[in-house]
Amino acid sequence: MAVYDGLKATQEHLLDVARACALAAGRAPALSHRLELMAEIVTDDDLNPMIDVLATLGENSAFQLHDAVAFQDLAKRGMMPPVLLLGADLTKPALWDCGACGFKTCGEYVKYTSKNKGVGIGGYGPTCVWKAIDFGMACDFACACAARHCTEARIMFSVGAVSMMLGRLEGASFVLGLPIGPIGKNLWFDREAWKNILNFERKMMTQMAGGPSLWMAFSGGGNPILKTKPKWWEDPTFMKVEQDATFIEKDVNCQAKAYEKIMRYRGVFSDEDIPA
Amino acid sequence: MARIHIDEWPPYSPSDQAKKDNVLIVAKLMVNAALTAPFTGGVPGHEAEIAYGQKELELIAREMERLAHKEVPERLKKPFLYEAVMVRESDVVVFLGNKRAHETPMDVGCGLCGGEPNCSFVYERLNHFSGIIDVTDRSRDTAIKGPVCVVRAHDLGYAIGSALWVAADCFVDSKACYSVGLAGRNLGFCMNSEIVAGILLGVASKNPYADIPPNYHLTNMSKQVDGIRKITTITRQIPNHPYHTFDPAKKAGSKDPGKEE
Numbered sequence: 001m002a003v004y005d006g007l008k009a010t011q012e013h014l015l016d017v018a019r020a021c022a023l024a025a026g027r028a029p030a031l032s033h034r035l036e037l038m039a040e041i042v043t044d045d046d047l048n049p050m051i052d053v054l055a056t057l058g059e060n061s062a063f064q065l066h067d068a069v070a071f072q073d074l075a076k077r078g079m080m081p082p083v084l085l086l087g088a089d090l091t092k093p094a095l096w097d098c099g100a101c102g103f104k105t106c107g108e109y110v111k112y113t114s115k116n117k118g119v120g121i122g123g124y125g126p127t128c129v130w131k132a133i134d135f136g137m138a139c140d141f142a143c144a145c146a147a148r149h150c151t152e153a154r155i156m157f158s159v160g161a162v163s164m165m166l167g168r169l170e171g172a173s174f175v176l177g178l179p180i181g182p183i184g185k186n187l188w189f190d191r192e193a194w195k196n197i198l199n200f201e202r203k204m205m206t207q208m209a210g211g212p213s214l215w216m217a218f219s220g221g222g223n224p225i226l227k228t229k230p231k232w233w234e235d236p237t238f239m240k241v242e243q244d245a246t247f248i249e250k251d252v253n254c255q256a257k258a259y260e261k262i263m264r265y266r267g268v269f270s271d272e273d274i275p276a
Numbered sequence: 277m278a279r280i281h282i283d284e285w286p287p288y289s290p291s292d293q294a295k296k297d298n299v300l301i302v303a304k305l306m307v308n309a310a311l312t313a314p315f316t317g318g319v320p321g322h323e324a325e326i327a328y329g330q331k332e333l334e335l336i337a338r339e340m341e342r343l344a345h346k347e348v349p350e351r352l353k354k355p356f357l358y359e360a361v362m363v364r365e366s367d368v369v370v371f372l373g374n375k376r377a378h379e380t381p382m383d384v385g386c387g388l389c390g391g392e393p394n395c396s397f398v399y400e401r402l403n404h405f406s407g408i409i410d411v412t413d414r415s416r417d418t419a420i421k422g423p424v425c426v427v428r429a430h431d432l433g434y435a436i437g438s439a440l441w442v443a444a445d446c447f448v449d450s451k452a453c454y455s456v457g458l459a460g461r462n463l464g465f466c467m468n469s470e471i472v473a474g475i476l477l478g479v480a481s482k483n484p485y486a487d488i489p490p491n492y493h494l495t496n497m498s499k500q501v502d503g504i505r506k507i508t509t510i511t512r513q514i515p516n517h518p519y520h521t522f523d524p525a526k527k528a529g530s531k532d533p534g535k536e537e
Contacts, residue, residue, distance in 0.1 A: 029437075096349065097349045097419075100470075102401050102424075119387050119393070120385050121385050121387060122388070129420075133473070136432060139437075
């Protein structure tokens with residue numbers, strides 16, 4: 001006989017749910033029947049490199065910062081959820097000659113890919129579209145399984161991408177991360193730690209960027225006022241489209257810093273190459 | 277008092293029709309699940325359409341057979357023909373299409389489409405005005421007009437996955453097919469999408485989408501049943517007899533009326 005602490009017991013249970021989700025992903029139906037799914041469960045301190053790199057990228061990108069801050073907070077509170085990484089090599093074609101990738105045949109696709117394979121912020125390409133759809137079905141089954149086990153089902157591009165860059169699931173061209181948890185109510189929606197990261201003004205700016213016309217005054221003059229405050233007609237703010245060299249420079253620096261961190265974690269660079 | 281009798285045989289009899297009505301309910305619930313599946317950025321971008329009824333399904337099967345013989349590569353010919361049989365054995369077909377992959381990319385520079393840290397691979401190969409893609413030219417050189425935004429297409433997988441999860445939860449057999457989706461799209465199902473998947477739904481004691489023998493388009497049950505209809509009529513014309521007055525099975529010379537050879 002034993003008495004278990006409820007929170008501790010549920011936190012430990014999350015790993016079992018992660019295993020169940022990996023099982024569900026592997027059992028997902030497919031269209032191409034050629035997907036070779038890879039999975040890995042990463043827990044606790046092993047997630048630190050991912051969060052560190054994510055925070056670096058987040059210095060100039062809100063969506064990566066959004067996740068980095070949330071993970072940092074969960075780690076601090078001892079509530080770090082295990083993360084199920086799902087990945088696959090989506091660059092191998094389904095051999096259907098369907099044309100969705102932009103090439104007439106899978107042969108032409110392979111010829112191009114063998115010379116032009118490259119990486120963006122989240123994955124390697126070019127990609128076979130049907131493989132990407134099959135991979136989506138596998139990820140969806142993992143999410144549905146998580147939901148059935150009363151855990152969160154917020155599958156993430158951000159943590160998956162940095163995991164791939166850090167060398168997890170070697171050979172995968174695309175990796176997504178499904179945190180199994182945290183325990184508690186809707187913590188990915190209601191992120192406590194995010195409350196004070198963006199002030200009201202920045203929150204409003206982000207919202208306006210999503211739909212400026214909602215706040216736009218008469219545009220017939222060719223230089224519309226953007227109503228950014230209650231007395232918007234006094235000392236007005238104008239809508240303007242311009243190049244932003246400062247942002248670009250900051251972005252390039254962030255990417256470089258993140259890349260250096262990744263190379264250090266992967267043991268490619270050390271202090272001898274570049275002093276920390 | 278009302279009675280609903282349900283039996284899977286004969287096909288399209290009132291008893292089978294009652295079963296098909298049940299499957300239609302599941303199909304509708306599957307569409308709900310597809311629309312609430314997790315999508316990149318939570319952005320809506322999918323459409324669904326349901327095909328139901330013998331004639332409707334027959335038209336889809338025939339378009340698949342046309343594709344098999346005229347358009348798809350040789351390695352897809354038999355899968356397309358076999359899956360056309362499965363369409364005829366299905367109760368309902370659900371189409372799920374992604375409206376965004378070919379028209380409104382995610383524009384995030386993920387790298388999946390062309391391996392570059394921007395979306396140039398797609399935009400350099402499509403007709404667009406400052407990033408607004410023109411889809412009004414709907415002519416195609418390939419089955420699907422590409423390239424498409426891969427991260428958007430990836431979303432379609434979640435829609436299909438959640439729909440299939442619901443089907444499995446309701447113990448309805450299902451199969452998602454490229455062939456069915458392509459045929460349906462050509463016939464105008466989910467017409468705002470370039471990439472469409474077709475989901476077959478069937479309720480039968482034997483899963484209609486598993487255990488497929490060779491040349492299934494020629495050896496399936498409907499062919500076998502027709503084989504019986506084709507032969508039995510001929511056969512019965514030979515051992516006929518004036519049954520009102522004569523029973524050939526009766527033992528000759530016997531006084532016992534029940535006694536047979």
